[in-house]
Amino acid sequence: MTSLMPSIHYLAVLPAALVLGASVLALILTSLVRGGISTRTSTGISVLAGLATLVVTFFQWSYVAHHGATTTIDHAIVLDGFSVVATGVLAVSLIMAALVAHDWLSRSAVSGPQFHILALAASAGALVMVQANDLVVIFLGLEILSIGLYVLVALDRHRASSSEAALKYFLLGGFASAIFIYGAALVYGATGTTNVSSISYFLAGNVLLRPGLLWAGGALLLVGFAFKVAAVPFHLWSPDVYEGAPTPVTGFMASIVKVGAFAALVRVIISALGTQMDTWRPILFALVVLTTLVGASMALIQRNVKRMLAYSSINHAGFILLGVWSATTRGNAATLFYLMTYAPIVVATFAVVALVGGARDDAHAIDRYRGLARRQPLLGGALAILLLSQLGVPLTTGFYAKFAVLASAVDAGGGALAVIALLAAAIAAFFYLRWVLALYAEEPVELDRVVVGRASALVIGLGVAITLVFGVWPGPLAALASHATVLFTP
Amino acid sequence: MNVPAAWYLVLAAVLFGVGAYGLLTRRSALIMFMCLELMLNAVNLTFVTFSRTMSDIAGQVTVFFVMVVAAAEVTVGLGIVVAIFRRRSSTSVDELSEMKG
Numbered sequence: 033m034t035s036l037m038p039s040i041h042y043l044a045v046l047p048a049a050l051v052l053g054a055s056v057l058a059l060i061l062t063s064l065v066r067g068g069i070s071t072r073t074s075t076g077i078s079v080l081a082g083l084a085t086l087v088v089t090f091f092q093w094s095y096v097a098h099h100g101a102t103t104t105i106d107h108a109i110v111l112d113g114f115s116v117v118a119t120g121v122l123a124v125s126l127i128m129a130a131l132v133a134h135d136w137l138s139r140s141a142v143s144g145p146q147f148h149i150l151a152l153a154a155s156a157g158a159l160v161m162v163q164a165n166d167l168v169v170i171f172l173g174l175e176i177l178s179i180g181l182y183v184l185v186a187l188d189r190h191r192a193s194s195s196e197a198a199l200k201y202f203l204l205g206g207f208a209s210a211i212f213i214y215g216a217a218l219v220y221g222a223t224g225t226t227n228v229s230s231i232s233y234f235l236a237g238n239v240l241l242r243p244g245l246l247w248a249g250g251a252l253l254l255v256g257f258a259f260k261v262a263a264v265p266f267h268l269w270s271p272d273v274y275e276g277a278p279t280p281v282t283g284f285m286a287s288i289v290k291v292g293a294f295a296a297l298v299r300v301i302i303s304a305l306g307t308q309m310d311t312w313r314p315i316l317f318a319l320v321v322l323t324t325l326v327g328a329s330m331a332l333i334q335r336n337v338k339r340m341l342a343y344s345s346i347n348h349a350g351f352i353l354l355g356v357w358s359a360t361t362r363g364n365a366a367t368l369f370y371l372m373t374y375a376p377i378v379v380a381t382f383a384v385v386a387l388v389g390g391a392r393d394d395a396h397a398i399d400r401y402r403g404l405a406r407r408q409p410l411l412g413g414a415l416a417i418l419l420l421s422q423l424g425v426p427l428t429t430g431f432y433a434k435f436a437v438l439a440s441a442v443d444a445g446g447g448a449l450a451v452i453a454l455l456a457a458a459i460a461a462f463f464y465l466r467w468v469l470a471l472y473a474e475e476p477v478e479l480d481r482v483v484v485g486r487a488s489a490l491v492i493g494l495g496v497a498i499t500l501v502f503g504v505w506p507g508p509l510a511a512l513a514s515h516a517t518v519l520f521t522p
Numbered sequence: 523m524n525v526p527a528a529w530y531l532v533l534a535a536v537l538f539g540v541g542a543y544g545l546l547t548r549r550s551a552l553i554m555f556m557c558l559e560l561m562l563n564a565v566n567l568t569f570v571t572f573s574r575t576m577s578d579i580a581g582q583v584t585v586f587f588v589m590v591v592a593a594a595e596v597t598v599g600l601g602i603v604v605a606i607f608r609r610r611s612s613t614s615v616d617e618l619s620e621m622k623g
Binding site: 175179186213225 | 564565591598
């Protein structure tokens with residue numbers, strides 16, 4: 033029987049195992065300890081798991097640098113630079129989101145360790161996704177991530193919109209997953225395997241006489257991903273879900289789903305189906321155009337900041353898709369760089385929104401922000417910097433991220449696409465600037481002071497520090513992204 | 523009697539289409555769950571058919587994964603429906619209109 037057991041490279045699977053283990057540990061402690069565990073303990077478990085994962089990524093990085101990229105467990109899991117960096121980004125997002133949730137749990141009516149248990153489990157799913165080298169494993173990671181998030185969205189049982197958003201997310205998410213796995217089934221029928229590297233070898237060595245099955249399968253996979261990253265026209269769920277979900281969950285979701293889904297998308301589109309890139313280019317082209325333009329213009333008419341940020345994140349998804357469209361090594365690096373800089377910033381932005389939203393988490397009209405920077409210069413100033421970074425102002429990471437994807441697209445012959453994306457960025461500038469101007473508006477509304485907890489302050493400070501430090505000095509992150517190549521590039 | 527593999531694939535595609543159509547048009551959350559299950563089972567049929575025609579066991583193994591995922595998904599989905607039902611004693615998604623825009 034031993035010959036049937038695939039060998040396991042434990043360093044490669046350690047991040048997912050650690051995070052899932054932490055989730056199970058928190059679950060067991062909750063059931064064993066009389067009266068349950070305190071919020072402080074569960075936050076501690078989440079943060080420690082995130083930090084431990086970060087430490088593991090250093091070992092993984094040096095392993096990849098010395099021994100090269102490798103696959104394990106019968107080639108279903110891959111350990112390459114791309115997966116290591118994406119793992120690090122997920123760990124940072126997890127730590128920041130756990131800290132944001134800590135403050136929220138101590139001031140709102142929702143309590144208990146559920147958030148942390150589910151967030152850890154969902155993160156484990158995302159970690160599996162960034163390392164998956166098999167369509168079925170990607171599907172499993174996607175489902176572990178999504179099922180955790182469905183429950184997280186429904187966490188605030190005192191607000192009807194929370195469970196309503198969860199049902200919407202569940203039905204459309206389930207629909208997307210079914211489409212994705214049907215795509216995987218058709219690709220399996222066309223190539224005889226679901227393994228990313230085997231598909232890549234098969235397509236490089238064979239000419240398909242009847243490629244219809246593969247095209248249908250690839251298109252369905254793409255639609256599944258487009259749903260998950262909320263690319264237009266598959267974005268309709270996202271504003272409602274962003275608005276209905278508890279704000280710390282929204283921030284967590286915005287960062288972690290983008291990283292997991294885009295890492296898996298790069299693996300599927302560029303590694304597995306890279307030889308057929310000419311077939312997918314037009315579809316991706318349409319997705320980029322629609323996503324950037326619709327995301328930017330719909331954000332203009334929103335009065336609720338969470339909906340506004342939902343459309344803003346749709347707009348960002350369009351930019352990241354631009355990096356995927358390039359399908360070059362440089363494009364992959366740009367995609368990864370975008371994810372690295374976007375994830376911490378979006379968590380920090382939602383940390384501010386969670387604070388301003390109050391204990392009931394329902395004060396999200398943009399009028400609440402009028403004069404905020406005059407009443408509380410630090411909090412308002414931090415939010416202004418985070419928004420300007422999302423807009424892509426020079427000296428913030430947002431600028432380099434946008435520049436990198438645009439440059440990679442122009443390199444790959446997508447000048448027109450880059451111009452359209454720039455146009456969308458110009459439209460998006462309006463609503464970011466409108467918000468920033470509201471922060472510094474003269475007539476301060478009579479509102480209570482926003483109480484900033486220590487954990488939230490840490491997260492916001494970290495987000496601002498990342499965007500400013502690496503905005504002025506992007507060298508290290510850019511070098512990291514360009515060294516983190518995908519294992520199987522065509 | 524030997525049924526050609528293509529028939530199974532067409533049947534699976536039709537089942538998938540019926541599920542997708544139902545999910546998009548029906549208004550009862552429970553019916554929508556059933557449609558979701560139908561779609562996933564159509565995928566299973568596709569996997570098994572390809573697995574048979576190619577004499578490759580991997581496709582049949584995948585079916586187990588999909589079944590487990592489908593079960594987990596429905597458990598969570600029913601939990602969410604129960605949470606909503608407690609609040610407004612109806613499972614029609616038309617009444618879920620707190621958020622618009």
